[in-house]
Amino acid sequence: MVTLKINNIEAVVPEGTTVLEAARKAGIYIPALCQHPKLTPFGGCRLCLVEIKGMPRPVTSCTTPAAEGMEVATTSPVIERLRRTVLELILSDHPNDCMVCEQAGSCTLQELAYEYGIRENRFEGERRKYARKDGNPFIERDLEKCIMCGRCVKICDEVQGVEAIEFGYRGFDAKICTPFEEDLDCEFCGQCVSVCPTGALTGKLWSKKGRQLGVREVDSTCPYCGTGCMLTYHVKDNEIVRVTSKEDGLNEGLLCVKGRFAYKYVNSPDRLRKPLIKKDGVFVETSWDDALDLIADKLKEVKAEHGPDAIAGLSSARCTNEENYAFQKFIRAAIGTNNVDHCARL
Amino acid sequence: MHNILVKVCMGTGGIAAGGDEVLAAFNKEIAEAGITASVEKKCSTHQVGCRGLCAKDVLVDVIINDRKVTYQHVRPEMVSRIVKEHILENVPVAELVAGDDYHNFHDKQFKVVLSDCGSIDPEDIDAYIAVEGYTSAQKVLGSMSPEETTDLIKRSGLRGRGGAGFPTGTKWEIAGKQVSDRKYIICNADEGDPGAFMDRSVIEGNPHAVIEGMIIGAYAIGAYKGYVYIRAEYPLAVERLRKALDDARRRNFLGKSIMGSGFDFDILVKLGAGAFVCGEETALIASIEGQRGMPRAKPPFPVYQGLWGKPTVINNVETLANVSYIVRKGAEWFASFGTEKSKGTKVFALTGKIKNSGLIEVPMGIPLRQIIYDIGGGIEGDRQFKAVQTGGPSGGCIPADLLDTPVDFESLAKVGSIVGSGGMVVLDETDCMVNIAKFFLEFTRGESCGKCVPCRIGTKRLLEILERITKGEGRPGDIELLENMSVDIKMASLCGLGQTAPNPVLSTIKYFRHEYEAHINDKKCPAGVCRDLLTYMVLPDACKGCGACLRACPAKAITGEKKKPHAIDPSVCIKCGACFDVCKFKAVKKE
Numbered sequence: 055m056v057t058l059k060i061n062n063i064e065a066v067v068p069e070g071t072t073v074l075e076a077a078r079k080a081g082i083y084i085p086a087l088c089q090h091p092k093l094t095p096f097g098g099c100r101l102c103l104v105e106i107k108g109m110p111r112p113v114t115s116c117t118t119p120a121a122e123g124m125e126v127a128t129t130s131p132v133i134e135r136l137r138r139t140v141l142e143l144i145l146s147d148h149p150n151d152c153m154v155c156e157q158a159g160s161c162t163l164q165e166l167a168y169e170y171g172i173r174e175n176r177f178e179g180e181r182r183k184y185a186r187k188d189g190n191p192f193i194e195r196d197l198e199k200c201i202m203c204g205r206c207v208k209i210c211d212e213v214q215g216v217e218a219i220e221f222g223y224r225g226f227d228a229k230i231c232t233p234f235e236e237d238l239d240c241e242f243c244g245q246c247v248s249v250c251p252t253g254a255l256t257g258k259l260w261s262k263k264g265r266q267l268g269v270r271e272v273d274s275t276c277p278y279c280g281t282g283c284m285l286t287y288h289v290k291d292n293e294i295v296r297v298t299s300k301e302d303g304l305n306e307g308l309l310c311v312k313g314r315f316a317y318k319y320v321n322s323p324d325r326l327r328k329p330l331i332k333k334d335g336v337f338v339e340t341s342w343d344d345a346l347d348l349i350a351d352k353l354k355e356v357k358a359e360h361g362p363d364a365i366a367g368l369s370s371a372r373c374t375n376e377e378n379y380a381f382q383k384f385i386r387a388a389i390g391t392n393n394v395d396h397c398a399r400l
Numbered sequence: 401m402h403n404i405l406v407k408v409c410m411g412t413g414g415i416a417a418g419g420d421e422v423l424a425a426f427n428k429e430i431a432e433a434g435i436t437a438s439v440e441k442k443c444s445t446h447q448v449g450c451r452g453l454c455a456k457d458v459l460v461d462v463i464i465n466d467r468k469v470t471y472q473h474v475r476p477e478m479v480s481r482i483v484k485e486h487i488l489e490n491v492p493v494a495e496l497v498a499g500d501d502y503h504n505f506h507d508k509q510f511k512v513v514l515s516d517c518g519s520i521d522p523e524d525i526d527a528y529i530a531v532e533g534y535t536s537a538q539k540v541l542g543s544m545s546p547e548e549t550t551d552l553i554k555r556s557g558l559r560g561r562g563g564a565g566f567p568t569g570t571k572w573e574i575a576g577k578q579v580s581d582r583k584y585i586i587c588n589a590d591e592g593d594p595g596a597f598m599d600r601s602v603i604e605g606n607p608h609a610v611i612e613g614m615i616i617g618a619y620a621i622g623a624y625k626g627y628v629y630i631r632a633e634y635p636l637a638v639e640r641l642r643k644a645l646d647d648a649r650r651r652n653f654l655g656k657s658i659m660g661s662g663f664d665f666d667i668l669v670k671l672g673a674g675a676f677v678c679g680e681e682t683a684l685i686a687s688i689e690g691q692r693g694m695p696r697a698k699p700p701f702p703v704y705q706g707l708w709g710k711p712t713v714i715n716n717v718e719t720l721a722n723v724s725y726i727v728r729k730g731a732e733w734f735a736s737f738g739t740e741k742s743k744g745t746k747v748f749a750l751t752g753k754i755k756n757s758g759l760i761e762v763p764m765g766i767p768l769r770q771i772i773y774d775i776g777g778g779i780e781g782d783r784q785f786k787a788v789q790t791g792g793p794s795g796g797c798i799p800a801d802l803l804d805t806p807v808d809f810e811s812l813a814k815v816g817s818i819v820g821s822g823g824m825v826v827l828d829e830t831d832c833m834v835n836i837a838k839f840f841l842e843f844t845r846g847e848s849c850g851k852c853v854p855c856r857i858g859t860k861r862l863l864e865i866l867e868r869i870t871k872g873e874g875r876p877g878d879i880e881l882l883e884n885m886s887v888d889i890k891m892a893s894l895c896g897l898g899q900t901a902p903n904p905v906l907s908t909i910k911y912f913r914h915e916y917e918a919h920i921n922d923k924k925c926p927a928g929v930c931r932d933l934l935t936y937m938v939l940p941d942a943c944k945g946c947g948a949c950l951r952a953c954p955a956k957a958i959t960g961e962k963k964k965p966h967a968i969d970p971s972v973c974i975k976c977g978a979c980f981d982v983c984k985f986k987a988v989k990k991e
Contacts, residue, residue, distance in 0.1 A: 060494070095697070096851075096852075097696065097697040097852070097894055098851045098852045098853070098894065099852070099853055100852055100854055100892045100893070100894070102854055111891055111899075112891060112892070113697070114697055114894075117696070117697035118699065119700075120701075121947060126836070132891070136888055136891055136892045137890065139854070139885065139888040139889075139892065140853050140892060141859075143853055143854065143857040143858055143861065144853055144857065145859075146857065146861065147857050176881060176885075177861045177885070179860065179861050179864040180864065201853070202850060202851070202853075202856065206853075219849070220692070221692055221694070221851075222846065223847060223850070223861070224675070224677075224846065224847055224848065224849055225847065225848035225849065225850050225855075225856055225860070226845065226848070226849055226850070226856055226857065226859075226860040227850070228849070228851075228856065230849025277629060336974075
């Protein structure tokens, strides 16, 4: 453990903790755009600069390991001036179209501009313009809004292990690129979308469906598989308009393409709402009791006529472990066969 | 018996001027004259590396029984005369011999790193061994402990020649103390400053000195493997380095149990892909590891966590090239040159508006004035000196009234510039300082990696303001804005590139604020460089009506009858300056 002082408050943290993490643990706020708890430090946005006694220049707290006896000041007139300059520089190369931006209200850059009250900007000049739109079905990539924090590149590499995107070009022309700058073609897990601090990466399905006003957040569990990822449905007028996942859930905010983007079935008119039994060649709605009775009768019939091994059970990956357990128990004990398997084996 | 030696400059400068053709001509003429076959005369020709004064290339030394005569501007067609008159009859060809300029250029220098550059054949390991090459490595590996070696370098006071001037011995000491299964030593040959060619010339002229320095450094810190990270844009240096490494391996100066010492060490060559920022040590490491060349925050410094996360020493080419000479001649000998805090010598690439441009080596602490007027021979065309830019895009401009500033790490920093890697660009009255700042910002803006905000967007905004000022669109408050943002960019940037990129802006504002004010307030460029701010006019009293300007004008902006004063229509004039250049009577005025 190392003991350091942050704004004269003593903090005791395990070795290897960064100054930023130590500050947050001590309840001290430091602004940041590129830092993310899941990712290795980047040190690119320069907002988390702090002064450390004995160091000749301000250093980024996200990259500096806490050391014994360190004395840190997270704010000072110089530090605040530098943060303001950095924010003004970012905003001088940003569309600043928050009025129509999908991310307005949940954008870290917008929040920092608000916090620092940046109404006037000393800097002006050429802004990056990218005409081409990415034709992939899920992820809207608006590179003009990209602040090059690198979170998307890092989560794709360090967490998802896919490496679908990388930095390309240099300096002012630097941008996040797909291979050969073609349309994004990846797993579409959308982890990059979830960590983007601006409106550069958003879900195509969310577009113009609603932001905060009139949108309710409903915490739920993903129905797609037995993992049981926690997710949060954003619901407006009884329709799901966006899916996110909170970082304190068991899946730590990570989702796959189905959980994040495949929610349209909920309001689909084709969705089965009641069991159907085919009568005279036509499916007719029925009750669960009637449906289960019919299944039980048929199973008994087959078992009596052909023996239990004429029946096999195949369960779904959408079921939980408990459901799968109950199912194999039913097949083995009630039906009396070992013919049971699970679609996730395929 | 005559011992005849012909040495032809075959550095990149020498080859560009036709050195290879000159060497071929010598070989042919000498063979035809039958000299090699004769009993009394033993003649050999060979190539040498850069001799410094590239402006006089092709330079050729003809040495007969230790009497050396240097020829300048040698062309292949002159060779037969030199062979006939000098080599056969021992009468030097007086009008081809290098003049005072050549000797003045060299006499005021003091060469350590370059002492064998330009006199030995860089592709011949025996030539290096003949000048006591590899004796230092032998001494260190055979009779000194790593600690003694580090201590020797510490006592010499050698500091990093790549720019920052960190004490080399201290760096080795820290790395030596790290406990690790693997350590690395890297030679940084990613020289990228515009106009700089120090490291290139050292590798082209004496690659074995760099290799020997690396062997000694590796032994001192306990590295088993070294890398030379060199620009792919230096093909000749790469070729000579690779040959030198092969030769050194064959002689067991590299490889297993070097010279029977039990110490294993080898060197790999890694080519850079043309990114200036890869000269920054953490970006260089990322590049060797196969990542995009982007710097990372320090600490941790590479001596603790460098290549593949292991303790790594990164030294510049010139730093390493000093090492074998220090071992051979002693720490005290090296420390006897230079100033109290900056020991030894420094190689500079002297360019710009100077008579003798080229590669020089001078003791640390020599006043700028001596470099520019004694070695450099003063300003081209005897115009007025305005400033000298040192340290490349990270450096600053030093004005005329500070010409007596000694050239060492501390003194140059005090006047707002740096020694840097050794670029030295001389500027005269025809250089616009706003334009100079713009030139360097164009470079850094293009070479920023884009990782951190202040450098990526800050250099772009600085450049845009400078462009605006040079176009006559400067606004009141621009100078203050430039100053304020420069200070912030320096403080907030991640690596050395961004932390120094505003230096050319700050130092030109500091010493030449009036030029900025003239551009912004009066819409004038005092040096007559910024085209958008120039007006060309004919002085009626001086104009003879010869019509030369009228014929030279590509825009047909000049009218006038013969033998009567002409006139320029400013609404048509494209400010190309053709009239100004062509007028013999100084009747065209530009302001």
